[in-house]
Amino acid sequence: MFQKNIKNQWFWVMVVVAICAILSIVIFLGGRTQSVPNKQDGEVEQHGTEHGAGTEEEYAEGNQKLTLNAKQMLEFGIKLASVERGEVQHSSAYPAKLITNIDQQAHVMSAFAGRVDSVHVLLGQQVKKGQVLATVFIPELVDQQANLSIAQEALNLAHQDYQREKQLFDQGVSARQDYQKAYNTYRQAQIQVQAARSRLSALGASTGSQGRYTLKAPLNGVVSQKDIVVGEYITSDKQLFVIDQLDQLWLEFVLPSDDSVTVKPNQEIRFKSLQTQHIFKAKIQTLSAVADMQTGRLQVRAHVLTPAQELRPNLMVNVLLAGKPAQSVLRVNKSAIQQIDGKSVVFVAKNENTQVHFNPIPVELGQYSSDGQWAEIKSGLTAGQQYVSQGSFLLKSEMEKGEAEHGH
Incomplete structure (x- = not known):
């Protein structure tokens, strides 16, 4: 009876082991199947x-x-x-500087010495050609305008005399000599008036300004320099305004002394702003004919082709010069x-x-x-x-x- 119980126990142990083995195989195969994903386009x-x-x-x-x-x-x-x-x-970067194009720059001075009445523009202001910059009271201009008035009055009197003598001469009352004299006086008065007007026009003054002389902008641009205040007495040799066209700047730099880079006139180059890292273009305009005595290098000037608001005279930039062909x-x-x-x-x-x-x-x-x-x-x-x-x-x-x- 005891041996029979032992055989039954071993039988059930073997059954449990077999069931565990089967379950392990099923779990392993199921996990392997789930680990393989379906492949679709674009995954x-x-x-x-x-x-x-x-x-x-x-x-x-x-x-x-x-x-x-x-x-x-x-x-x-x-x-x-x-x-x-x-x-x-x-490309290699070399220091360069933006400068004003002196071919597109205007220096404004007064043709007379006088007192400043008013100033109409500010430093850095954009101005148009013909715009009034300042008004100056000129004592000398008062004399010139007075001379014109006197000459004009003399012309009027001479014209009246000429008309009267011509009428008498046509009627046979006056002699030809009197008529000719009146005509010559009339012509001289005309010449005097024309000369007085020409002097005022050459000085840029109007006839009825009452001694006021206006300084006007000779070109479109920006007021880059201003040395004038209301009430001061100015002379004819003092520079009052400088007007620059900032859309036509020059790029100036010194060519390296080695032969790593070469430039030639009309060659297009690039330069980079140190502040914004923006890239701009320029075209080589001139190369100095003689090397600098101290450095032995050539100075190069280029015309800026891509103007921008951020570009200003005296701004330091880096010019990018390509080396030898790669x-x-x-x-x-x-x-x-x-x-x-x-x-x-x-x-x-x-x-x-x-x-x-x-x-x-x-x-x-x-x-x-x-x-x-x-x-x-x-x-x-x-x-x-x-x-x-x-x-x-x-x-x-x-x-x-x-x-x-x-x-x-």
Whole structure:
């Protein structure tokens, strides 16, 4: 009886063990089935579990890749280009200064000595050609205007005498000699009036200003210098205003003494504002014929082609001069470069039927072109490979989003 009970116990133990084994197999297979996600167009696919592999291919396989169709690429604004060979021109920066174009500058002075009655403009004010800048009372001008009045009155009297003698001569009453004398006096009075008017006109004064002389702007521009106040007595040799046309500035700099860069007349160059980092254009106008005695360098002057509100005389800038012609290297658009896991990568495109796979390939970068368009590729890519030239940042964002979702 005791042996029979022992056999029954072993039987039930074996049954329990068998049931546990079956349940373990079912649970294992079920968990493996759930771990395989369904793949759809445009979803992030996970390849591998280890990052930071030794080769570029292993790195690409160890990271996520994106698969998009043509419609999705259009929605994302993805554009492709081919890795090509070309120049990555690099420029060097040299100090320069903006100066006033003296060919477009006006110095305003008074033609007379006198007292300042009023000033109508402020320093830095924009003025138009012919606009009144100031009014000056000129004692000498009073005399000139008085002389004109006297000459005009003499002309009127001479004209009356001439008309009377002409009438008498026509009637045969007056002698020709009297008529001729009246005519000569009349003509002399006309000449006197014309001369007085010419003197006032040459001095820029009007006939009825009562000794007031107005200073007017000779051209459109900005009042860059002003040395005049109400009530002061000015002389004819004092400079009262300087008007500059700030939309026609010059760029002045010293050419480096080495032969790393070369410039020539009419060459278009670029310069950068130190305050805003904005890039502007200028054209070489003149190169000094003789080198500076102390530095042995040539002074260069260029005409600013892209005027802006921020550009002012005496502003320090950096002129960007291209060096010697660069050698042909592998290059991609700078916008294609992204940073993933601390590495510079370029998304390489691979077509497969109606879909395009995008893999982030790590690259070694060289120089960037001075215009910010190109980046030199020292290693990681080959000529002719298709890469994402526009929209790579969106691909990076989608990849990071996929990693975050996978992490949860």
